[in-house]
Amino acid sequence: MAGIRTLAQARAFVKRVGICGIFADVEGHSLWDATDLPDRQPGERGWGQKVSAVWTWKNLLPARHPDEIFYGKVKGGKAVLMSMARLREHYPQHHLPVRECSPVAQRIYHALKFDPMTTPELRRHLDMTHPPQRNQFERGLKELQITLNIARRNSEEDENDTWVLFREQYLEIAADER
The missing domain is CATH 1.10.10 (Arc Repressor Mutant, subunit A)
Structure with a gap:
């Protein structure tokens, strides 16, 4: 310890x-x-x-x-x-282009292209508040995090997880792959 x-x-x-x-x-x-x-x-x-x-x-x-x-x-x-x-090492091996992600993950990603949103806002925006869509939404959100397409916004003011495109918050890391 x-x-x-x-x-x-x-x-x-x-x-x-x-x-x-x-x-x-x-x-x-x-x-x-x-x-x-x-x-x-x-x-x-x-x-x-x-x-x-x-x-x-x-x-x-x-x-x-x-x-x-x-x-x-x-x-x-x-x-x-x-x-x-470590993120710089991790990114090239674990990033997956959004076009290779599931259809639900792609919908979530495209909803975040213009404005950051909290998880509840995003769920409502996509009308995925009830099962089974809610479960699909959770899987898509997790998939986008794992594939480094979205990230939680770095802000002490956010009371809830607020999502942004990974490349917007970590442009330098995302640009290194190109």
Whole structure:
């Protein structure tokens, strides 16, 4: 265990390991496992210190340090934090042109071409709020993250996940592949 107790320590951890899962192990590293804060105690309300910290850090690290840390999903759908150096290595091997993605993923992508949207806004915009379309929407959204076609916008002001095209937020990385 790395003994992480602060945002600064979490930042240093991600930069050192290159990639880590948020709550699950990815390539031998997990922010959850490396965090040394107490779990929720019996009778305690809310999430407890450890869950609250890890959940907050996964959003704050890429928002405060967008040139250093990326939040996304990898094959299998696991959420990860990744250093920019690692993202540069990861992108060419894992990016898939949107035209090769599923029809639902393509619809989601095209809806984001002009404006960022939160997950609920996007779901409503595409009229995919009820099963089975809702499940198809979730799979398409995950597919676009895994294939590095969309990314969560790096903003501390966003209360909900707000999606943008990957190439708009990470133009330098996407341009390197061409």
